[in-house]
Amino acid sequence: MAKNVVVIGAQWGDEGKGKIVDWLAEETTGVVRFQGGHNAGHTLVVGGKKTILRLIPSGILHEQLDCFIGSGVVVSPEALLGEIDELNAAGVKNVEGRLKIAPTSPLILPYHIALDQAREASRGKAKIGTTGRGIGPAYEDKVARRAIRVGDLLNLDKIPEKLEAILAYYNVQLQHLHGAEPVKAEDVMAVIEQVAPRIVPMITDVSRVLNDKSQAGEKLLFEGAQGTLLDIDYGTYPFVTSSNCLAGAASAGAGVGPQMLDYVLGIVKAYTTRVGSGPFPTELFCEVGAGLAERGHEFGSVTGRARRCGWFDAAALKRSIQVNGISGMCITKLDVMDGIEEINICVGYELPDGSKTDILPCGSDAVELCKPIFETMPGWTESTFGMKEYDALPQNAKAYLKRIEEICGAPVAIVSTGPDREETIVLHHPFA
Numbered sequence: 001m002a003k004n005v006v007v008i009g010a011q012w013g014d015e016g017k018g019k020i021v022d023w024l025a026e027e028t029t030g031v032v033r034f035q036g037g038h039n040a041g042h043t044l045v046v047g048g049k050k051t052i053l054r055l056i057p058s059g060i061l062h063e064q065l066d067c068f069i070g071s072g073v074v075v076s077p078e079a080l081l082g083e084i085d086e087l088n089a090a091g092v093k094n095v096e097g098r099l100k101i102a103p104t105s106p107l108i109l110p111y112h113i114a115l116d117q118a119r120e121a122s123r124g125k126a127k128i129g130t131t132g133r134g135i136g137p138a139y140e141d142k143v144a145r146r147a148i149r150v151g152d153l154l155n156l157d158k159i160p161e162k163l164e165a166i167l168a169y170y171n172v173q174l175q176h177l178h179g180a181e182p183v184k185a186e187d188v189m190a191v192i193e194q195v196a197p198r199i200v201p202m203i204t205d206v207s208r209v210l211n212d213k214s215q216a217g218e219k220l221l222f223e224g225a226q227g228t229l230l231d232i233d234y235g236t237y238p239f240v241t242s243s244n245c246l247a248g249a250a251s252a253g254a255g256v257g258p259q260m261l262d263y264v265l266g267i268v269k270a271y272t273t274r275v276g277s278g279p280f281p282t283e284l285f286c287e288v289g290a291g292l293a294e295r296g297h298e299f300g301s302v303t304g305r306a307r308r309c310g311w312f313d314a315a316a317l318k319r320s321i322q323v324n325g326i327s328g329m330c331i332t333k334l335d336v337m338d339g340i341e342e343i344n345i346c347v348g349y350e351l352p353d354g355s356k357t358d359i360l361p362c363g364s365d366a367v368e369l370c371k372p373i374f375e376t377m378p379g380w381t382e383s384t385f386g387m388k389e390y391d392a393l394p395q396n397a398k399a400y401l402k403r404i405e406e407i408c409g410a411p412v413a414i415v416s417t418g419p420d421r422e423e424t425i426v427l428h429h430p431f432a
Helices: 017-025 077-089 110-126 135-143 150-154 156-177 185-202 206-215 249-254 287-295 314-324 364-368 395-408
Strands: 004-009 030-033 042-046 049-053 066-069 099-101 220-223 263-269 272-274 308-310 328-332 342-350 371-378 412-416 424-426
Touching (some): 017 263, 017 328, 030 206, 066 206, 077 185, 099 185, 099 206, 110 135, 110 185, 150 156, 150 185, 156 185, 206 220, 206 249, 263 314, 314 342, 328 395, 342 395, 371 395, 395 412
Parallel strands (some): 004 220, 004 263, 030 066, 030 220, 066 099, 263 328
Antiparallel strands (some): 042 049, 272 308, 342 371, 412 424
8 A cells, every 4th residue: 555655747847736636635644845946836626716836735725734845845935925825815724834844945035036037038049938936046055055944044143144145146146147136135134034933933844744654654645846857857958947856856855765655646648738948849839739728728827828739748758757667647638638630649759860769868959859750549529528437438538548558658547637626537546
């Protein structure tokens, strides 16, 4: 029996992880975010009511659960408190009492945001496509050992000295490299002093609590953000996010041993999408792609940016299965494929030298050269929206899912047929 499950995105993010985490959460006593920042947008629909979460784990709507933010997450204090206020206003009970934040999580502060936005503006056409929320620079500070962390809020008197050195570093870049306004220390301290009283009570030794829960036989759910193909190491670098989005990152980002991670659930759309810049081998520039975007409501829940849409890329998914050790897949948005006469699946790529590969290469330069090799299958005209039984699916929809399994080498455990928590088909429960 799996005690602890890791949920990760197996494509370029936006796969529908929030719904699945929320759905699985009722089996657990705790949900853990282990990487990323408030560039993640996890949309939950329960009883037709939509909730968008960015930093807070997607189990927060289950009022019996504790939710944890691990040290692998970079925390914008203003975004966090804004999200808490939204949940409080929506009637979610005891949000601040159930939310636990690791003292080792780096803070995102105004100078991170200023540099992130100034850099993207300076890049022009070569921009990476960041959300401009300061996530990348905050991770840089972590690695450079100059971060101000959540635990520093326990002793505000020591922060001004740290801030002086940090702003000397940042303001040189802002003014002389990017022609932007410098950030003032007093403005940063005003933010810190305002947020500290509310955040300090939530500071918790997350690693210890999670290990204690696991030893007591309690089930835990580890929630990833973004997607494998945006991973800082194995994604389409440099058009990637700033953290490791893989299942293995749950260990370091939450402070638990890898032996605690029993089952890896990869979330996969029934087609492929990507936000921002970077190569996308199966991208569609025709009416089919526009139809997927329209029916799938393919706009970022945090940024509002339109997502690029394309055919299902099984060769890219094979890379995700390899680097994550995926135990089972959850195929989301199957209903968006309804009504397409013929469906293409990318089963590999042809390279410029005429050779072929059945797995996504590493790095954007190599991916840019890949020409997709497609296999065509018949589509279906029947509606799959809201279906809860596998046997009720159209025969061609079942054949499509089966072919994905065969090509990728991982079983389909769950199928999502709509945004609501209940619109879910279970073939194998990850906690079973």
